[in-house]
Amino acid sequence: MLYRENGQFKTSYRADQQIFPIAQDKAVIGALVAFAFLAVPFLASEYLFRAILIPFLILSLAAIGLNILVGYCGQISLGTGGFMAVGAYAAYNFMIRIDGMPMLLAIIMGGLCATVVGVLFGIPSLRIRGLYLAVATLAAQFFTDWAFLRIKWFTNDSASGSVSVAELNLLGWVIDSPTEKYLFCLGFVVVCAWLAKNLVRSHIGREWMAMRDMDVAAAVIGIRPVYAKLTAFAVSSFFVGMAGALWGFVYLGSWEPAAFNINRSFDLLFMVIIGGLGSIMGSFFGAAFIVVLPIVLDNLTVMVGLSTATASHLTYMIFGALIVFFLIVEPHGLARLWSTAKEKLRLWPFPH
Amino acid sequence: MSNILLNVNGIEVIYNHVILVLKGVSLQVPEGQVVALLGGNGAGKTTTLRAVSNLLAGERGEVTKGSIELRGERIEKLSPAQMVDRGVIQVMEGRHCFAHLTIEENLMTGAYTRQDGKAAVAQTLEKVYAYFPRLKTRRTSQAAYTSGGEQQMCAIGRALMANPKMVLLDEPSMGLAPQIVEEVFEIVKDLNTKEKVTFLLAEQNTNIALRYADYGYILENGRVVMDGEAKALRENEDVKEFYLGMGGGDRKSFKDVKSYKRRKRWLA
């Protein structure tokens, strides 16, 4: 009814290659972004900003990064937490060691440092594959955990290994209130999502996907595995690193290496898979699911009046069961569920 | 007809909740016969076989309408393993050998459901090797490292190891050298006449399929568009033109074909 492609004829390939070739999609996404920028700041409570929206946005960014690596290039990584840590600590060091370093630049530099580390740990992927690689990437996780605890220089000789940042200042705009933080993250994430979307629908994106789906065939059509895999690691860790920096700077304010421990890596992988491998949109769905669900469950179980322990055990159980449930309903994630729904809508009211 | 082994009754199959592939397919396979299922790419042959052997679930497909009966028993709810227990086994399209197992191990897994003792299994193994001598020479290689044709033989041999009553063969000729294709069909005939094994085979190679089959169904776009005795089908002008490549009597050289898509109209 409302959702129809009919009558939307593309007169140029360019038009067909837009991010959202279907007009309704474009409208919906446009409205959503506008809503997020213009309406949410007036509607949301401080709790919503600080405890849900900001972590949701930052983790979406990290999930986009991880999705590039896992979803698009097919290299499973369990070291994401480590790359986030690199981004956070590197950004911190740029801030603290270079006087007058703009925060934005520091975050980007954090991303770049994560890129370097990511590429380094990506080198084994040229030889090791699949689950072997997945487990091997834990090396990155544990090594960075260790390095930031042990090497004092990284933490500016802080005895405990934990660091904190001074005020966030974006070209004179002091980002202080939750709303400002939210807007900052939102802007950041929207730009990054746009860049990521552009990449995955360009030829580099096709190279990644080709590596994922069939690497021998990819080599035969002239794709260099080295280049494809390492760029995927690079781009992925760039986004992940920036997300790490934001996590430290904006969400936590002060952090220790444990903020980026292995559970973070697993959570991110969850987001990517629940959301949908190989889908930028899915990264958002996944992040929302993993950030919001436990909180909702927590609140619900507490509301029912269970003791804290029972409530949180129950939360664990429901959370685990829901993950399995979603995987069964749609192994390709929420994004696929979404597109199936769209397909149905397109056919509506005819069943097929 | 009392000896109907398999009766497929107006089934619809949907993949992924949205893609409707079979739109009411009905067919019958009498006991002890070879029935061919013909049709172009994407007609739904594989899907039909999967529906019978209950392998649709793994592809996220489901039968939404109609019924399938084996000897009068409804079988839609059975698991693939239960189907094998009832003597119905499918040779999947695209080989699907167990890559890490050797050829012989592959064959032996086929005998998993057998209860009649080691000796009997060994005997069947010898029979399979006799049918496919090439497999015997490659028995210790991992299946993944054998050639495409060898894998095809392995897949067929593996199914035979179960001593089936009915075999669903999906594109047996694909990738086989011509004389092996002949051999495979000879084997089919052999099993059919000697051991009374019933076959339902999906084939693109219409020519040979109709030579060996008793009866044929032609499937296009998820519907049965024609069926009849194999002999009769072979004589049918449309079949000749579209499936045997012999428009106007003689076989045309592939070099000279210029396509004129009358077929599209025929199907509409």
Next chain:
Amino acid sequence: MAERKIGDVILDVQNISLRFGGVKALTDISFNVREHEIRAIIGPNGAGKSSMLNCINGVYTPQEGKITFRGQTFSHMNSRQVAEMGVARTFQNLALFKGMSVIDNIMSGRNLKMKTNLFQQAIRWGAAEREESEHRAFVERIIDFLEIQAWRKTPVGRLPYGLQKRVDLGRALAMEPQVLLLDEPMAGMNVEEKQDMSRFILDVNDEFGTTIVLIEHDMGVVMDISDRVVVLDYGKKIGDGTPSEVRSNEDVIRAYLGTSH
């Protein structure tokens, strides 16, 4: 149909031997391919036909022997070099990128020709966008040519086998190859589809002057459309010549054709 000019030797395979552990996949194989011709390789299952293509293609490294392509001689090439020199291929066991749409699969064949860097692609402004559109236009021509317009945006994993084969061909064509290696492009097709595919192959050969090396088990097709045929058996060459020569070769009849053809 205009008479095709068959030119000089473009690809020369000399004394190739390939072993996998104890298995001798290829033993001392030599043959050549001339420009613009359609060269078929036939032989029983496991004869080493696919392995031969894999050697030319740089997927396998033969233990012995050399390959000369356009006057340059290699004992081993890596796949990318081969691709850059203009050799494309299709695969026997469908090696498509299953998760990608038809368009993306074929576009990926244009990969070598796309030059914009990572940053341009990320911003997707100017050059990157232009490039994308240009190549898309080319790919659309291939899609038209192969008559798969209706499936453009379908993930290839969902297509029936025969169409997947076409997409595989499309991806190879997108590379604008000088030599096209086809590994059983017609397996699993019915006669009509084989006719279509034959026509595609002949058209490619005609219109773009692409040299074609073809592996096929359907003797009808091979005999009809190829200019010369190599016959392999158990890794050895047992015949080489025009279709009619090969058809009457005793060894070939015994090893491969059987009596019925």
Next chain:
Amino acid sequence: QAKEQFFPVLVYRTGAYAPNGVPWANGYVDYLKYTNAKGGINGVKITYEECETGYATDKGVECYERLKGKGATVFQPLSTGITFALTEKAPADKIPLITAGYGRSESADGNVFKWNFPLLGTYWVAADAILQHIGKANGGLDKLKGKKIALVYHDSPYGKEPIPLLQERAKMLGYELQLLPVTAPGVEQKATWLQVRQSRPDYVLLWGWGVMNSAALKEAVATGYPREKMYGVWWAGAEPDVKDVGEGAKGYNAVTMQHGAEPQSKIVQDILKEVHGKGQGTGPKEEVGQVLYMRGMVHAMLAVEGVRRAQERFGKGKVMSGDQTRWGLENLALDQKKLDALGFAGVLRPISTSCADHMGANWARMHTWDGKAWKFSSDWLQADEQVLKPMVKQAADKYAAEKKISRRDAADCQS
């Protein structure tokens, strides 16, 4: 409408650290219930809500955001990681943090850390008290010269906190310090204890949490290191740490945060009567009076007394805001008389804070596991202010510089 003072309670009753988190939480909540049973804080009823953090920083932050909206009086995160994160947020929200016996050691400097209250002692206090004790046992601190002391620590900011002090002290006293980090959660310590066996230190200090403590003791048994030479921090000196080691842990010492296991104390008896006696106890009865339960109670008492003190200035029987409570905590004056009245006679020594000193006390005792219970084994020990003060100041200054904040002036101290 009845006046209510809201206390958020961050707990971890599940996960790796639950065995330690649960008794603490039970003690904390029971004390709040007890206060209500006694008529609240000058008539102001206490309400509270638990939030499960699982010892994870991000969950802690979420809990903080959720509960602060409900008018939180004071937070006690019971996790070094969460403390670090909340330290950044508390000033903006004007909610004080009590981190009694944990958190940043330099946050004792109230001039920089306006909102942090590491009451009763920091890790530097703990470490110094242990050294004092060892010194005494050897007949003077100077006897430590030439000795070898190993620190087996949880490889995290928590475990690393005592290192600066121990190093400073090593320079002064001339002992050799060996650092042996154990990766969290500390289930595998074989390499660590092989190193201990090889270098044979005279003393081992144990800075662990959760399973790491009992695993360390078991490895000590397995490598034959004498438990009498082992000294734990107060987070490594409670029942869960030794319970399943049993006899093997006999002789193992730990420094206390003043209190130990005190089932006989008046407050415990009162709680048994007023809370458990009325069927309102949070955990099992046997737990009441154990070390971590006591700690939960003590921590709750500090929070309640902070509010009570604030009421003295801002109005008795009124609900105190976070800022007002901060003033109360900053001007705590719990003398012996008050403590005795509260039922903490023999459990705690007087505590008095000021704008500059947010710690309020630097006393500790040793207790030793006798196979069945923790028994005190030393007199009161006091950390050396001469050593600690400058270190705190220096570290706090560094923090202030990094964060670009300036020290509070006298006027600010009045607020």
Next chain:
Amino acid sequence: MGFFLETFIGGLMAGMLYSLIALGFVLIFKASGVFNFAQGAMVLFAALAMARFSEWAPGWTGSDSKLLANIIGFVLAMACMVALAWVIERFVLGKLVNQEGITLLMATLGITYFLDGFGQTVFGSDIYKIDVGMPKDPMFLFESTFQGGVLVSQEDLFAAVIAAALVAVLAAFFQYTSTGRALRAVADDHQAAQSIGIPLNRIWVIVWSVAGFSALVAGMIWGSKLGVQFSLSQVALKALPVVILGGLTSVPGAIIGGLLIGVGEKLSEVYIGPMLGGGIEIWFAYVMALGFLLVRPQGLFGEKIIDRV
């Protein structure tokens, strides 16, 4: 030299304990192609069940016999593991036939969450004790040769022997039974295995039960070493480098991998650790595994990774 030996032997022992957990991973992977991240949770669950049941047993039977209590605990815990295997097959794996490895892996993470919550709800989250009478005191060898002797933990020795026995039995199961072959077939291709009549559901219940058994043994040994509590589920992380080093599909690989990792880890921590400030063993284990994988991407004994076109 004495100390080197001590470290070396200590490493071997620790490695054996890792193997015990690695075994669970290998079993399930070999038989269903599932990389089972829930193995750690299963170890914890099994140990909790055994600890609690044997704690409650005297109350039910009225007898004080420790042996009896332990046996009851073990048997009931095993029953729990079989039930668990059945539930997992019925509600999770059975519905995910023919899905990609990574989806299955995520499903096992879901199971992990569920089990963590469920186990703690049913059995509590305190520290519990499993006491199967393993000797705690150290043993000294070669006291005449080296000063102070070479210390060996008797408890570890005990555990190592049990682990070795278990592995031997399981390796035989895979090698010499026809079920072993079917299991490997399932791992290669679910759908093809189904098509030839291998009943996936039954196979999976069997395999997960066997894995449950190995989890129970691991839980018993680790539990009596560490006490039974949540952290037990994290020892599974220690087994990860072991499985990739040994090869995901090889039972003997789990042992050799375990020994190599154990020794490498301890030696590195003791000899290199102090130079780098310590605490390096965890990542060193991975770096070591990585090093081996660069030479053999399928692990030491794993099945060759096949890529062919």
